[in-house]
Structures are given as C-alpha cells and as structure tokens.
Amino acid sequence: MVPQKQAEEAIVAGDASVNDGTDGGEEGRVDHEPIHRFKSLFWHGGSVYDAWFSCASNQVAQVLLTLPYSFSQLGMLSGVILQVFYGLLGSWTAYLISVLYVEYRTRKEKENVSFKNHVIQWYEVLDGLLGPQWKAVGLAFNCTFLLFGSVIQLIACASNIYYINDRLDKRTWTYIFGACCATTVFIPSFHNYRIWSFLGLGMTTFTAWYLAIAALIHGQVDGVKHSGPTKLVLYFTGATNVLYTFGGHAVTVEIMHAMWKPRKFKYVYLFATIYVFTLTIPSAAAVYWAFGDQLLDHANAFSLLPRTGFRDAAVILMLIHQFITFGFACTPLYFVWEKVVRMHDTKSICLRALVRIPVVIPIWFLAIIFPFFGPINSAVGALLVSFTVYIIPSLAHMLTYRKASARQVGSMRIDAALDSMRPMGFPDDVVRKSIKDLLKVYGEDGWIFIEEASYKLLIETIIEGQQEGRAGRDDGSGSGEKSGSLEEMCDKEERCQEQKCLPVEIDAEKSPSKNSQTHHHFISKDDSGQPQLGPPVDFAPTYSPMDCVLTNQTQKPSCGWLDADDEED
Structure with missing residues (x-):
C-alpha cells in the first residue's frame, strides 16, 4: 500500500538519519560498510x-x-x-x-x-x-x-x-x-x-x-x-x-x-x-x-x-x-x-x-x-x-485537552487541509477519503506527517489514487492508453511554471454519454500582458507551493492550530 510505504519513509527520514561523516565516494562506503552494520546492529x-x-x-x-x-x-x-x-x-x-x-x-x-x-x-x-x-x-x-x-x-x-x-x-x-x-x-x-x-x-x-x-x-x-x-x-x-x-x-x-x-x-x-x-x-x-x-x-x-x-x-x-x-x-x-x-x-x-x-x-x-x-x-x-x-x-x-477546541483538533485540521487542497482542484470527498486512509496507516496522532511539507504526503496520495483509478478505467475501456507517471506530470508542471502559466479549472459540458469532469487549462501571458487560453493538458500539482494558488480560503492555513483568540469552549 502506497500510504504505508510513504509513512515509513517520512518518519524514518525525520528521525533515523545517522551520519558518520564518511563521504569519500563509493570506495569509502564499501570500506566502512562492515562498521556501519556493526553500529546498526549493536549501537543504533x-x-x-x-x-x-x-x-x-x-x-x-x-x-x-x-x-x-x-x-x-x-x-x-x-x-x-x-x-x-x-x-x-x-x-x-x-x-x-x-x-x-x-x-x-x-x-x-x-x-x-x-x-x-x-x-x-x-x-x-x-x-x-x-x-x-x-x-x-x-x-x-x-x-x-x-x-x-x-x-x-x-x-x-x-x-x-x-x-x-x-x-x-x-x-x-x-x-x-x-x-x-x-x-x-x-x-x-x-x-x-x-x-x-x-x-x-x-x-x-x-x-x-x-x-x-x-x-x-x-x-x-x-x-x-x-x-x-x-x-x-x-x-x-x-x-x-x-x-x-x-x-x-x-x-x-x-x-x-x-x-x-x-x-x-x-x-x-x-x-x-x-x-x-x-x-x-x-x-x-x-x-x-x-x-x-x-x-x-x-x-x-x-x-x-x-x-x-x-x-x-x-x-x-x-x-x-x-x-x-x-x-x-x-x-x-x-x-x-x-x-x-x-x-x-x-x-x-x-x-x-x-x-x-x-x-x-x-x-x-x-x-x-x-x-x-x-x-x-x-x-x-x-x-x-x-x-x-x-x-x-x-x-x-x-x-x-480541557477545552473543546483542543479536543476537536482533528476536525480543525481536516478543515485546514480541505482549504489547502481546494485551490489545487481536489474535490473535498477525495481529500477526506485520502486523509482517512492515511490516518489508518499513521494512527490518530499522525497529523504531523500528513501536514508535513505543505501536505506533501496527502497530495502524493491523492495523485496516486487518481492514477490508479485512471489506469483502471483505461483497462476497462480497452483504450490502451496509459496514464503518465508522477515524474512526467511534475515535468509538465515545471514547464508550465517556467512559461508563467496559471492553472484554471473549466468544467466540461455534460453529455448523456460522459460524466461531468474537471479539466485543467492553462492561461499564458504574452508580451502585451493579455491572457491567452491554451490547449488543455494533464495537470497534476505537486506539494511545491505554487505562485498562483488562490488565497481566499475560509480558514487560515494553520494546519489545524487555532490562535489563542479563536479558542472556544
């Protein structure tokens, strides 16, 4: 399961790094490998x-x-x-x-x-x-x-x-x-x-x-x-x-x-x-x-x-x-x-x-x-x-936890997560489901890892779920098309950012044969400063902060932590 693997990597990377100062290339790593194993077995x-x-x-x-x-x-x-x-x-x-x-x-x-x-x-x-x-x-x-x-x-x-x-x-x-x-x-x-x-x-x-x-x-x-x-x-x-x-x-x-x-x-x-x-x-x-x-x-x-x-x-x-x-x-x-x-x-x-x-x-x-x-x-x-x-x-x-606000920190955190994901085009129900899956892996005290690095783990989990769902639909329809990898989508986003593109959500017209879907188009600015609508491309946001993210959120992106003035019994 992808969340489980990400959970293991996220925590270990934060707490288990042991550096002995040996950066002497491949030969140095080979020479010190028995020492590392000994330390890991008996010392660390x-x-x-x-x-x-x-x-x-x-x-x-x-x-x-x-x-x-x-x-x-x-x-x-x-x-x-x-x-x-x-x-x-x-x-x-x-x-x-x-x-x-x-x-x-x-x-x-x-x-x-x-x-x-x-x-x-x-x-x-x-x-x-x-x-x-x-x-x-x-x-x-x-x-x-x-x-x-x-x-x-x-x-x-x-x-x-x-x-x-x-x-x-x-x-x-x-x-x-x-x-x-x-x-x-x-x-x-x-x-x-x-x-x-x-x-x-x-x-x-x-x-x-x-x-x-x-x-x-x-x-x-x-x-x-x-x-x-x-x-x-x-x-x-x-x-x-x-x-x-x-x-x-x-x-x-x-x-x-x-x-x-x-x-x-x-x-x-x-x-x-x-x-x-x-x-x-x-x-x-x-x-x-x-x-x-x-x-x-x-x-x-x-x-x-x-x-x-x-x-x-x-x-x-x-x-x-x-x-x-x-x-x-x-x-x-x-x-x-x-x-x-x-x-x-x-x-x-x-x-x-x-x-x-x-x-x-x-x-x-x-x-x-x-x-x-x-x-x-x-x-x-x-x-x-x-x-x-x-x-x-x-x-x-x-x-x-004597105050109601402290006891309900989980609800406040999920509200902050929803606010942070909406500008990226992720539906609320998908975000809630992904958070629920991650909390099953991390436990109820795992919000620290979900919120880390501007919700990196949450975004990657949502993208992974979308890729798996798209791959399943493609296999069922027999179209033979394969969804792009995460690396390819990240490259597209980087190219978009280099061209000063802004992601805009445009709802597709409903038809009897297809469900309503949300497509991402890009508006690029020419030399005159006038926006131009470009062709639709597959846009998949990563955890990196985007310059174009909307800021009119219903809550401050505080990751669930209320200020002292906002606490209520």
Whole structure:
C-alpha cells in the first residue's frame, strides 16, 4: 500500500538519519560498510522492538527479588491483583504520556523547532503544554525519582554480590560498583542501549524463572504459613513496592524520542507490561508458596534459596542488569545536567562524559550512606511513583485537552487541509477519503506527517489514487492508453511554471454519454500582458507551493492550530 510505504519513509527520514561523516565516494562506503552494520546492529537502536526491550528491561530490576517479600505482606490474592491493576493502569498513563509527547512535538515542529541534537524530556513537554509551573513540578518529581532509583541500583549491587562473596562488606562493594556504573557516562542516549536492553531482559528472564523453578523444586518448608496480610501498615508497604515495579514512566519520553517512529509507542508499554507479568507473578507466587511468612524477615529472595551454580549465575546476571538499569535511570539526569551547563548539543562523547561525572558522584555518595534498599523502595513508591506515574500524567492530559477546541483538533485540521487542497482542484470527498486512509496507516496522532511539507504526503496520495483509478478505467475501456507517471506530470508542471502559466479549472459540458469532469487549462501571458487560453493538458500539482494558488480560503492555513483568540469552549 502506497500510504504505508510513504509513512515509513517520512518518519524514518525525520528521525533515523545517522551520519558518520564518511563521504569519500563509493570506495569509502564499501570500506566502512562492515562498521556501519556493526553500529546498526549493536549501537543504533530506534525500532519498536528496541523500545519494547527498553521498557520491559527497565521495569524489572531489583524489584524482582523483593516482590516475594511484598507477597508475604499482601497475601497471594492481593499480590496478584495489585500487580495486574497497577500494571494496566501504568500502561494507560504511559499512553497518555505518549499522546502529550506527540502533541508537544507537533506544536514545536509547526514553529520550525529542530530536535536534531536535542532530546525531548517530560518536563519540557509539561512546559510547552501547560507552562513553567508544571515544568518545575515535573522536573522535581522526575529528577528525585530517578536519583533514588539510581541509588537503589547501587545498593542492590552490593547486596546481591554479598551472597557470592562475603569477604568484603557491603559498603566496600558499593565503592566498587559505583565506579563500574560510572562508565554509563559514555553511553550518549537511549538510541545506544540496543544490545544492553536485549541482554538485560534476557538476564531478568533467566533470574525470574530460576526463582520460580528453584522454589518449586525446593518445596514448602516445614510448618509453612501464609498469614498475610496481618497488619494494615504491612499491606500498604507491600502495595507501594508493587507500585514501584511498574514505575518506569520517568524515562518514557526519552525512550519515545529515541524511536524512529514515536507514534507506535502507545502500545509498546502495554505489551512490555504483559511480558513483565509472565516474570513477576510466577516467580513471586512460587517463592511465597514455598517459604510463606519467612519472607517477612528476608527482603531478598536469594537469601532463602540454597546456594547452587544456578543461583550464583542468577546473582551475576542481576548484577549486570543492575548496571544497565543504573544507566537507564541516570541518562535522563545526564540530559538535564547537560542542558543546564549548555553542553547538550555537543557531539563529542568524551566531552559529554566529562560533563556528566558530577551527576554520578552524589548518587554514589547517597548509596554509601544508605546501604538498605528495601525501605527506600517503599518510600519511593509511596511518595514519588504515585505522582510521577499516575497523578501528574493524568492531570496534564486533562488540563491539556480541557477545552473543546483542543479536543476537536482533528476536525480543525481536516478543515485546514480541505482549504489547502481546494485551490489545487481536489474535490473535498477525495481529500477526506485520502486523509482517512492515511490516518489508518499513521494512527490518530499522525497529523504531523500528513501536514508535513505543505501536505506533501496527502497530495502524493491523492495523485496516486487518481492514477490508479485512471489506469483502471483505461483497462476497462480497452483504450490502451496509459496514464503518465508522477515524474512526467511534475515535468509538465515545471514547464508550465517556467512559461508563467496559471492553472484554471473549466468544467466540461455534460453529455448523456460522459460524466461531468474537471479539466485543467492553462492561461499564458504574452508580451502585451493579455491572457491567452491554451490547449488543455494533464495537470497534476505537486506539494511545491505554487505562485498562483488562490488565497481566499475560509480558514487560515494553520494546519489545524487555532490562535489563542479563536479558542472556544
């Protein structure tokens, strides 16, 4: 289908261009082709699958080892129900965030703002849609949440390695892993987490199924009890830890911006959450079934399982995954700091890494001061995740679309499109049908691509449909005539423009044998300035602005965006 192909090309061309500066001819391209393939495979990610791996890998980290502890506080039934409830609700708010991101980016691109060397972040979306007060709120909650999320990963590294090597105390291990995690300053953006996201999700998948299988093989301990929930405070403590499991929204906008086709993200988070359910629910339920109330005194599930080669492998894999998760949590903080010191647009990886070091140092310091991640998990879930994941995105969406004019932006945009197409001779019903077909390809948030370059995609789609219809009629009548290609029609238009021709629509006379049709004639100006009617030719406009386009439109060509004076409730 032509619109589908055009959609792919339009989005990829806008977001997926990667230039390494090698313009040395055919030989240079051949020499660097293996390097390009290597970078594309391991370094440059931006597909839907990359986003899915990033979301799923970021959701499941150290919390995988503390969910059995939460089940002992909640009970089996409440633990499963709350996981499903928070996961689906989090997917819905992630969808709201994706809608707001597209809205913000659409408005900025209408103002000719370029994001070539700029990563859009959540607080910038709030600033652009709701003002500086919301920017401050979003920045405060997101940065605090990501800061403590990074601290938790460092503490968890030291806690996990202690089950393999207890010759060093946990603070010493925190020093070591803090230095290791500081190397994430060399990863430029979420584009470059392709291989790490894939490996990270594989590691958590292994660990989750190890916990489930090991617990089932171990069986229930003697006198096992499943008395949860016993206290209200324990119940809500466990609920906040489950809430933290699905609180990866602080990096949602950055992951979207790293995609080649951000419009497809709205379902990515949901599918990632569904996969996470297959990891968290079986593992937590199996460990709680085996050990019961003993988990109330053991926040880390590794502490109750016997030491085997599989357990050591799971510990090592979780250590590597926590390094990846640390990078996920810190990268948005790196971006914020780069923008503060005005180094965000630099292309030097080493210079950006040097600028990012001040972000790692306080995280490292806090991890050494607070060596216990269990209480921090609950505190972050109660105070930060609830606002970052659920409250702020929901309020932002409601306030952004609180007016009728904002909710009906699609109708205004189609009116603007009709106004722009009428001077070119396209019937309204054809324009509406073409827009409907394109929105099926792009989704409801695809107006940005339809309006791009003065409705280039829409015009090409209409012309393609007319060519196909003409070819079908010619085949049916057996005339044997073939319609001209788009390139030929463009050449005709260029020749017309060179001769200073003006397209004028003249309705053909109706006859019983033929339907009424619209033919394009050209009026050329001679030396005396008197118009002369030329012979009819096939005229097919392109997306290029024409000097002769009529301007008496019923609406301004604002691509659907109303001025502040025109808004109505």
